[in-house]
Amino acid sequence: MTHGTFRAEAAVVEHGRTPFTDGTTMIKVHHLNNSRSQRVLWLLEELGQPYEVIRYERDAKTMLAPRALRDVHPLGKSPVVELDGQVLVESGAIVETLAERFDTAFALSPPPLPQDASERIRYRTWLHYAEGSLMPPLLLALVLGRIRSAPVPFFVRPVARGIADRTMTAFVGPQLATHLGHVENALGQHPWFAGDRFTAADIQMSFPLEAALARAPDHVGPNIRAFVGRIQARAAYQRALAAGGPYALAG
Numbered sequence: 001m002t003h004g005t006f007r008a009e010a011a012v013v014e015h016g017r018t019p020f021t022d023g024t025t026m027i028k029v030h031h032l033n034n035s036r037s038q039r040v041l042w043l044l045e046e047l048g049q050p051y052e053v054i055r056y057e058r059d060a061k062t063m064l065a066p067r068a069l070r071d072v073h074p075l076g077k078s079p080v081v082e083l084d085g086q087v088l089v090e091s092g093a094i095v096e097t098l099a100e101r102f103d104t105a106f107a108l109s110p111p112p113l114p115q116d117a118s119e120r121i122r123y124r125t126w127l128h129y130a131e132g133s134l135m136p137p138l139l140l141a142l143v144l145g146r147i148r149s150a151p152v153p154f155f156v157r158p159v160a161r162g163i164a165d166r167t168m169t170a171f172v173g174p175q176l177a178t179h180l181g182h183v184e185n186a187l188g189q190h191p192w193f194a195g196d197r198f199t200a201a202d203i204q205m206s207f208p209l210e211a212a213l214a215r216a217p218d219h220v221g222p223n224i225r226a227f228v229g230r231i232q233a234r235a236a237y238q239r240a241l242a243a244g245g246p247y248a249l250a251g
């Protein structure tokens, strides 16, 4: 199903059979290791849609994406998807676009309004909530953790740690508690984010919840933990891991 190209440095590694010789849609996923683009591979595996993976490696020190990704899109962030030559960015928009285009039988997305308003509204809300509301405090937690452990002169260290700790206690920690409490509560009402069945909203929510387990485990409740266990057990999730390579989120 996948065809991989590694474009981080000079090395180019190709594996798998070459897709698209049968006239099917050309989908290229520009994939960064340990990143949000893992969700796109997983969605395509759930959809059974052939795709090509172009792999990029984060800089080991800065964790930033290589400059080569800017050749594809000026933001230089992952994921970037090329769909029949059109360049798509923002994982929420990518997930929504791929679901609209390929999930024509609504196996992974509720049908448009007004057939089932509540399921569709929950689906759309969580699809946007993942990046719009849940990722910002998780990103702040990552940055504050880096500030705490940054190699700075010994006389600066207590000041840097003090500021990081106070920001965590006064602002980021309470935000994480509010958001992860909200998610925990939602998963207590329905097993999946849109309702009683698995949808692409669950794929979109996977990254922040996996990041929360790495960065804020004390705020992660049993419903979230059970959800992450369920998604990681899916065959398509496992196939996407094999296609994407390393996926370990920074704590």
Ligand SMILES: N[C@@H](CCC(=O)N[C@@H](CS)C(=O)NCC(=O)O)C(=O)O
Binding pocket: 032, 034, 035, 036, 037, 063, 064, 065, 066, 076, 077, 078, 079, 089, 090, 091, 092, 131
């Ligand atoms: N909101 C964007 C965020 C994109 C983003 O920040 N991607 C990260 C990967 S998880 C990235 O490319 N980081 C490397 C860098 O900023 O250089 C999305 O959901 O697509």
